[in-house]
Each structure stands twice: as structure tokens, then as C-alpha cells.
Amino acid sequence: MAPKKAIRKEEWDRRLHEVQVTKDDLNRLIMDYLVIEGYKSAAEEFSQEADIAPPVDFESIESRMKIREALQRGDIEDAITRVNDLNPEILDTNAGLYFHLQQQKLIEYIRQGRIEDALEFAQTELAARGEESPEFLSELERTMALLAFESTGSAPAGIAELLSPGQRMKTAGEVNGAILESLGQGKEVKLVGLLKLLGWGEQLLADEVEFPRM
Amino acid sequence: MTTRPTRSASIPIGPRGASSHSPGGRNIESVISIPFAAAPRPRISSAQSIPRSTVDDHRGLGVSYGARGSSSTAIATSPPRPTARSMAFNSASGRHSYRASSTFEPRVIRAGGEVSHSVDAACLPSTSPVRPRRQSTTASGRGASTQRPIPGVAVPASQAPPVSFPRPSYLDHSVLRHLLQIDTPPTLPPSRKADPAHEHHVVSSPITATSDSDEESNVSPPRELRSAPLPVVPQNQILRLPTRWSDQFRHALLSVSGDGRDLTYHGASCSGDRDAAAARTDHPVPAACGIYYYEVEIISKGQKGHISIGFAGRDVRLSRLPGWEINSWGYHGDDGCSFAAEKTGTKYGPTFGTGDIIGCGVDFTSHRAFFTKNGALLGPVFDNIGKDIEIYPSIGLRHAGEAVRVNFGHESFKFDIDFHVLQKRNHIWSKILNTPLDSSLLQTCLVEQGTSTSALKVPLSEGQTKDVINKLVVTYLEHHGYVKTLRAFQKQRDIETQPPFPISSSPADADVDMVSPQDESSSSDTTERDMERRTRIVKSVIAGDIDTAIAETKAHHVSVLEAEEGLLLFKLRCRKFVELILEAAELKKKMRRIGTAGSHDDGVIEEMDGLHADGMDVDDEDVVSSPQSPNTTNGFGSAAIPVRGGGSGRRRTSMSPTDGEGSLGSPLAQYESTLHQAIAYGQTLSNDYKNDARLEVKQIFKRTFAIVAWEDPLTAGGVVSEVVGHDAKVALANELNRAILRSQGRPPIPLLETIYRQTSVFVSQLGLMGVGGATFADMQREFLDA
Structure with missing residues (x-):
């Protein structure tokens, strides 16, 4: 194989410099993130400070935030009610999302040590659904495995992570995305897309040429 | 899917077809249609005349094809051939007249293929598309001269008919669309007005052109001082x-x-x-x-x-x-x-x-x-x-x-x-969106890692992804001093990362909480104070309050002013001088305006100086009806009052000694004192830096002092406006901001911007090489367009 071509630092810097992007552009990327992730007050402040029009009304951010807060404090029932208040179709048309919410509810029972409730809930609500799809079943199994460990600290990482805040965030993110989608809004945070493109591009380019790293 | 009505426009063969050349430049991004020197003797065998009617029939059918391209561009499709040929004739002759003289080698064997067009374009500004049209009347006579070879172009004459068509719209999906061009781009504007007589000089045009431009730059020295903003269009090759x-x-x-x-x-x-x-x-x-x-x-x-x-x-x-x-x-x-x-x-x-x-x-x-x-x-x-x-x-x-x-x-x-x-x-x-984010980002974004996973790339967890984004957002807000936004953002962040129930010592938790809010909040007070101060400094510069900016910077970031032998301080002081001069110019303008508005009254001074009542006096004498009407008062007063408002607001700091409500003295005196102050400041400046041999310093100094020559530098245009304008102030403010950040060991460009730029360069480099479909990763469209 021929030696990889290298791009010199000066050339690279020149190209970096030539990229057309303005502060306004970047401001909008930030705003996109604040709105989609529901940072309502930050979005409001930013709209003022950066003199940038908000892409949505702040109230819609508020209702999504309430739902997310409910999920984050583990009140799944409240979240489900609120989502249905907003638009019942969201959960009706999205079996996977509904299952994940119920799974989260089961997790919360277990976290609180309400073993009886957990078992009953699993048997009445989740077992039947586990038969619907292999993905549901394996998720159910994984969740039930939490009960097998005396303290969550002794559980293997793959199972213990169900109890982490990350798991709640994940569920909350999923719900958030579904709501945004139902509102006809983009649900992908552009900043995440940017980072993905960065990683994708860096990897591909590194295979082809040498270039100065960041 | 609509049919394209304009499609038919390319079919009729009429003498007016020539007009289809004109739409050439309408689509700026697709710089494309260039009439070309053409074949005096098109080599088309007679055998072709029969099939061609078939062609036209088919194109007639083509009317109903779905076309996604914009219909406007369709007009620019190649003109009907007979017309085209006559047009081409003219343009060809135009080329001959200078070609023939610039070199007389009959034929150049080219190894490099067709690339030689670009060379011509570069050295002959007159190769712009306006040429053929401008001379179309006169040239046709001369055009008959069939000097076949066009050595510069090195293409057999029949190689260059007026094929001009827009770049097909499907290519707009390419990130590098701006580089994709149909033949020689008409990037060079005509160097001077179209002038029939000029045609004869073209013979020696390369020489005259260069000497001309040299002269020009000698005549107006400011031009060489101009810190030309880099062209926004990448200097990449044309494809x-x-x-x-x-x-x-x-x-x-x-x-x-x-x-x-x-x-x-x-x-x-x-x-x-x-x-x-x-x-x-x-x-x-x-x-x-x-x-x-x-x-x-x-x-x-x-x-x-x-x-x-x-x-x-x-x-x-x-x-x-x-x-x-x-x-x-x-x-x-x-x-x-x-x-x-x-x-x-x-x-x-x-x-x-x-x-x-x-x-x-x-x-x-x-x-x-x-x-x-x-x-x-x-x-x-x-x-x-x-x-x-x-x-x-x-x-x-x-x-x-x-x-x-x-x-x-x-x-x-x-x-x-x-x-x-x-x-x-x-x-x-x-x-691309399905590519998982991996742990290398943690390093890129300087998110502290719990354990040094270093070389191994593993997918990021949700929490880690959030941490990375969080870092991007926070550093960005800090950089630009969006204090309130940052505060609101971090407040909510803190709430959501606080686990409601402390979950014992699960290892998974440690991962997720890598950036614990406590770590940041410990230093957050000072960070915030820093940021507020920096923002204040930046805003003072933008407000023209240079003294405050310098004082605050000196007090808290003195190294910034000392760096590079005080270059930045010098620039700030130059700006202060500019502000003083502008202030003087503004006062003079106001004086004059009121002078004319107040017609016969030579008591400009009174009006300026006076309070509301004075304004009403003027009203009274003017045509306007009731002197008591608050409307008219305001209506007219608005010309006079802002003078004071603006004066005290904008210049409070620089006016220091004489300042104070109502104690300003006459506008004339005000003007004179400001002017004197400005000149005195300039002299001090000159004295302070007279031993500084740096070229940059000398140039900035020269450029700054030149503005005195203009009565109203803000509207003078050209370099002067560049020096004094608002953009220059913003640029200076940004420079100061970067310098302060750098002095604190922070990146002078926000991480988010660096990442954006870096990614963009990756994409366009990959696109140029045709790798991985990067050419379809349209950042502009995906991230920036609403």
C-alpha cells in the first residue's frame, strides 16, 4: 500500500479558517439543544441574550419538561398520565415506548424494595407483553434479574445499570423524542449529529490521509 | 411533479435565441453558463441533418418529464444551434484578436488536456462573459478571419462552441456543489467598463492590465494597508x-x-x-x-x-x-x-x-x-x-x-x-447518525474521565453523551459571555444530575456521574465572576468605552495588555483615538444640522445647549402649527435632544473633564475641545510608540491617523470605514475576548466552533476524495438551515 498522504498543518489551518460558520449559526445549534432537551429557562435567557428567536413556544418545552422530571424522579405513573394528556396517540402507536415505560416502572418498584408490587406488576402487566417480542422478553428477563441480587452493588454491571440515573435518562429521552416527533419537530439534537459526523469523518479520513489532530 | 413549461424554450430556433445567454449569472452558486469561442467551421456531416429532426421530436416529448430542477435554470440550456453558431462566431473573433497577438505559435501540443482554460482566465481579466455580447456588432465583420488555432486555449477551434447549460440540479446534493462547475467560471469581473475601442488594446492587454493595476495601488496607498478579509469562498480548485x-x-x-x-x-x-x-x-x-x-x-x-x-x-x-x-x-x-x-x-x-x-x-x-x-x-x-x-x-x-x-x-x-x-x-x-459516539470524544472535549480508558474506543453511554454535549454548551456560553443562560442551564443541569435516591456504591453510577456537578460548582463562582467581567470588558469595547475596557483589563488581566509587547493595548488605544475623532465628527455634524434646521437663528449654541423649551422655540418659528403641542415638540426635538442624550450616553467616559449635565458649554466649544482632546491623545500615542519598529504597529498607526483627513469617517467608505466602522470595533472586542481567554489557559475559539470547523474540513476533504459518501453529509443543510 502506498504511504498515506499527509496534509500539512498550515494547509489544514487554512481550511479550518475558511469554513463558513457564524456565531449566529452556532447560537442556533445551542438553541436547538436547549429546546429539544427541555432547558426551558436557559432557552428563554438565551433567546434574550443572544437575540435569537426561539423555534417553539416555551410552554411546549414546559410540558415536556414536566414529563421528563416525572420520569427522572421515578414517578412513571405521573409521566404516563401526562403523556396521555398531551396526546394519547403517542403511547397507543408506539408499543416499544410503552413497554419501556412499564419496564421503568418495574425498575422503580425494585429500587424502592417493593418486591411484592414488583412481582405483581410484572406478572399482570409485563409477562404478557414479553411474549409479544423477543426484545421485550429479554428486557424483562434482564430487569427481573435485579431481584436475584441482595444488594444492587453486587449485581453485574449490565444489570445494575438499570438502576442508574442513566437508565431513567434513556427512558426520558425516548419519551421526549416521541413527543417531539408527534409535534412534528426534529427530535435529533443537532449537536449530537455534529459529534457523530465528527467521529465518522475523523475515522474515515484517518484511514486515508495524515492530518493534524485536534 | 410538474412539467416544465420552459423546456420548450430551448426548442424553437429563432434569431432571438441569443437572449438565452443572458440568464447566465442568475444562479450565483452555480456559476456556469459561459459563451465560448466557437467553431467557424462546425464539422457536422450532412448525414446528421436527418437524424436531428428526430432529436427535436424527442425533445418535444421530453416536455412531460418530471423535472425537479428549478425551472428558471432551464432557460439557460444551450441555445438553438443556428443562433448559437452565429453568436459563437462573434465571440470567437473576439478571442482571436487578442490571442493572435499574444502568441503566434500555431498549435500547442497539450499534455495537460483541457485545463489550460483556467490559465487564460487568470491572466486576462477580459475573458468575462460580457465580451462576446459587447462587440457583437462590430466583430462579426472581422470574425470572418479564420485563424483557426487559438493557441492559448490550445483547443482546435471546433472544440469550443457556445455550450452553456446550468449545472444539473441533482448535483446540488453534493456538499462541494460550489466547486462543481460547467467549464471556465466567469469569476473575473471585467476590469473596466465595456469600451468598444478597448478591443484594440486588448492586443497588449496582459501588460496594460498589470501596469494599470500597479498604478492604481500606488495612487491610493491605503489599499496596501488593507487587511483584506479572507475570501469566504474556499480557495479550492474548481472541479x-x-x-x-x-x-x-x-x-x-x-x-x-x-x-x-x-x-x-x-x-x-x-x-x-x-x-x-x-x-x-x-x-x-x-x-x-x-x-x-x-x-x-x-x-x-x-x-x-x-x-x-x-x-x-x-x-x-x-x-x-x-x-x-x-x-x-x-x-x-x-x-x-x-x-x-x-x-x-x-x-x-x-x-x-x-x-x-x-x-x-x-x-x-x-x-x-x-x-x-x-x-x-x-x-x-x-x-x-x-x-x-x-x-x-x-x-x-x-x-x-x-x-x-x-x-x-x-x-x-x-x-x-x-x-x-x-x-x-x-x-x-x-x-452517519447511526454511528455510535465513542469514548475518544471524552478526550476531544476534555471531559474528565473517571478511569483513563485512553486508547480503547468504546461507545459512549447516554450519560457520557450528555456530559460531552454539556461541556460543549457550557464552554460556548462561557466563551461568549451568555451569563444568564449559563446560570439557568447549569441550574437545571444540577437538578437533573442529582440522583433523587442516592443509589449506593454501584460502579455504574460512578461512570455516569463522571462530571459531578459538585466539582464544577466549587470553582463556578470564580468562573462566573470571571466571565461576567470579561463580558463587561467586551461590551465596553463595543460601546466605544475604551477607557473602561483598558482599565478593567489592566486590573484583572494585565498580561493580556503586556503580551506581544503591548500590541493589543496599542490597538485599543488606537481605537480610543478613533472614538475621539468620531465623536468630534459627530458633534460637527450635529452643529451643522441644527444650523440648517434652525435657519436664520445663528444661536445654534442656544438650541444645542438649551433644554426642551428651546426646541419649542424653533418649532414656533417653523411652519409647524402649535408651539404647545407636545407632538410637534417631540417631533422636532428629536433632532436636538438626542444630541445631548447621545452625547452623554455614548461618550461619557471620554469626555471626562468637561462632562456633567448642563455644564457643557456651547456645541462649538464642545466640538473644539473634543477635537483638541483627540489630537492631543493622538500625539501622546504617536510619542509613546514612535520607537516601536514593528511593521504592524506602523501600519495600524498610519491607517488610524489617516481617518482624520475625512470629515465624516463613518460614511467615507473604503478603508476608512473599515477602520472606524462598527465591525472593526466588534473585531477588536473579539480579539480582546480571545486574548483574555487565552491568558486564562482557555481556548481562544470555543470548542463547539472548533468541532464544527474540524468536522466541516473532514467532510469536504473526504468529499473531494470521493470517500464514504461524505459529499452527501451536508452540514449546512442538516445543522444550520432552519
């Missing part, structure tokens, strides 16, 4: 798209029509492989297209239809059909087989013949080709096409009477290539 069959790279048995679109076989009737004859295009297909596509209409398949359509490398033998030789690929009409360096083909599609429209595309994202027949996709074929070599659209014919006509975007395509490319683009984009 030329195929526009016509090459007259060079075609077999002798093939004739190319004047517009470069038709290929006709002229050999004696059939006799085996050895009579195969191929042609390729003038330019190769840039991989940056992502997908490139052209269509060929079979005007006549002759007896056997031994026609091959495809691609070939630059130096593939022209006595062979594409697909037979290595580095060539073709789809053959007689048997419907695909050929890739093989003698016996592989079954691929249907046969094709007279009247069929065959599309031929290459997809650089997969390095495969595809064909269409009469608008229907036949599917992918060939592997590794265009991977290591440049490829050219290429066609081979074998028998007398075979003739084809190509469409490189001259007219709408039969196949919906726009949609095809769009699908591809979406596919690539979703592939």
Missing part, C-alpha cells in the same frame, strides 16, 4: 464537469458536432472489432459529485446497434469499445450486456436502439455504476469503478450510421436522478 465530447480524445472515425453533444460514426461499413471507435469527454467526473449521471439518446443505431455507453479512464485506447479494455466499463446496445475489461459481457439489461434514451451513472459512495433505459433504473453494476483512477463518460460506436446525442444536463433528464440522489443522500445521512 470541472464534463460538458462535451473531446475533440482530442476521440477516434478518427467519429465526428463530434459543434456543440460537442453528437457523436457520429463515419467508417466504412462494418468489419469486425478493429473498426470500433470511442470518444470520451473533455473533463473527468469529479468524485466530489457523489453521484454523476448523464444520458445518451440513440439517434440511430445503424444496422447492428453496436453501441457501448459507459466510462473510461483517461488513456484508454480509443479504438476499443468501453468495457473491452482495462479501466473501461460499458453497457452494450446489441446484446444488453455489461462489460468491465472483458471480451464477453455479462448479462445485465435489455438491448437498446434507435430512439432509446440510456442513462449512465456512477455512484462514488459505492464505486458502482448504474444504467437507466428510458427513465427506468436497471440497477447497479460493476465494482470499484472510479476508485483509483479518474473516469470520463465514454461512448463507443462500430458501424456506419450509428449516432448518439448526449445530455450532460443540457436538458432535463428522462430518469428522475434528483430523487435517486436524494434517496442516496438520506441513506448516507442516516448511516
